[in-house]
Amino acid sequence: xxxxxxxxxxxxxxxxxxxxxxxxxxxxxxxxxxxxxxxxxxxxxxxxxxxxxxxxxxxxxxxxxxxxxxxxxxxxxxxxxxxxxxxxxxxxxxxxxxxxxxxxxxxxxxxxxxxxxxxxxxx
Amino acid sequence: xxxxxxxxxxxxxxxxxxxxxxxxxxxxxxxxxxxxxxxxxxxxxxxxxxxxxxxxxxxxxxxxxxxxxxxxxxxxxxxxxxxxxxxxxxxxxxxxxxxxxxxxxxxxxxxxxxxxxxxxxxx
DNA sequence: GACCCCCCTTACAAAAAGGTAAGTACCGCA
DNA sequence: TGCGGTACTTACCTTTTTGTAAGGGGGGTC
Numbered sequence: 584x585x586x587x588x589x590x591x592x593x594x595x596x597x598x599x600x601x602x603x604x605x606x607x608x609x610x611x612x613x614x615x616x617x618x619x620x621x622x623x624x625x626x627x628x629x630x631x632x633x634x635x636x637x638x639x640x641x642x643x644x645x646x647x648x649x650x651x652x653x654x655x656x657x658x659x660x661x662x663x664x665x666x667x668x669x670x671x672x673x674x675x676x677x678x679x680x681x682x683x684x685x686x687x688x689x690x691x692x693x694x695x696x697x698x699x700x701x702x703x704x705x706x
Numbered sequence: 707x708x709x710x711x712x713x714x715x716x717x718x719x720x721x722x723x724x725x726x727x728x729x730x731x732x733x734x735x736x737x738x739x740x741x742x743x744x745x746x747x748x749x750x751x752x753x754x755x756x757x758x759x760x761x762x763x764x765x766x767x768x769x770x771x772x773x774x775x776x777x778x779x780x781x782x783x784x785x786x787x788x789x790x791x792x793x794x795x796x797x798x799x800x801x802x803x804x805x806x807x808x809x810x811x812x813x814x815x816x817x818x819x820x821x822x823x824x825x826x827x828x829x
Numbered sequence: 830g831a832c833c834c835c836c837c838t839t840a841c842a843a844a845a846a847g848g849t850a851a852g853t854a855c856c857g858c859a
Numbered sequence: 860t861g862c863g864g865t866a867c868t869t870a871c872c873t874t875t876t877t878g879t880a881a882g883g884g885g886g887g888t889c
Binding site for chain 1: 721723724728737808810811
């Protein structure tokens, strides 16, 4: 099981928000989904360098449970599943924007390594 | 050892920022330090319900290394150490504000449990 | 018919994070 | 001398998180 006992007592809002985005790939999933609108499982997988299928599924399920991600399953012959952000997912992403800006400045300031996923080259 | 190999390649700013605040008590430490300006070790400990000395020291050291927290040691007979936010710590806190608001709304929206640390009762 | 793709699931294992308890060194108080 | 308070450090252990490898059911391709 992944993380059943969420909803633990929170001390402040940051605590409650961090609980939802903490996870190695959650921030990136949010980012991908925000950038592309709708994404299929395999697309997401390709957009997140190094993620395993297990982790991706797990994170996606948790985010769905947390009401951030919408999962649309098409009962087609080659199974098709589309993921997108819910309204809460969008507002979270907006709330995350200043943090992202701060982080970008940090990487610049400290000369940290940043990899480019080259999402634009296939999307 | 706590976390030496930070500075890993980041995909986006959120990634880089999350790396710095991920940790069970980091958000709270930022919050405490922002609310009180300057805080001693034991004060911080009392303000963070359930934190162990080890974790507090460890998180504080990491945050110091990340340039978020300033540590001032007074060479006095009963050792005195004061912690405060650096400028980067302050800007991070400001960047965290919308996230905190989002989290607060989430706790309200979903009726999640929130504990009150009652910091005001002793400060 | 073997292989690949789709979207997962399961079992197992490693790594990381966190927690517990004790020890350090010094002081004031009783 | 024993206890409480200051700010940690260290060793050990548990829990949580992440990773690896494999399987599964169906269809199209070579």
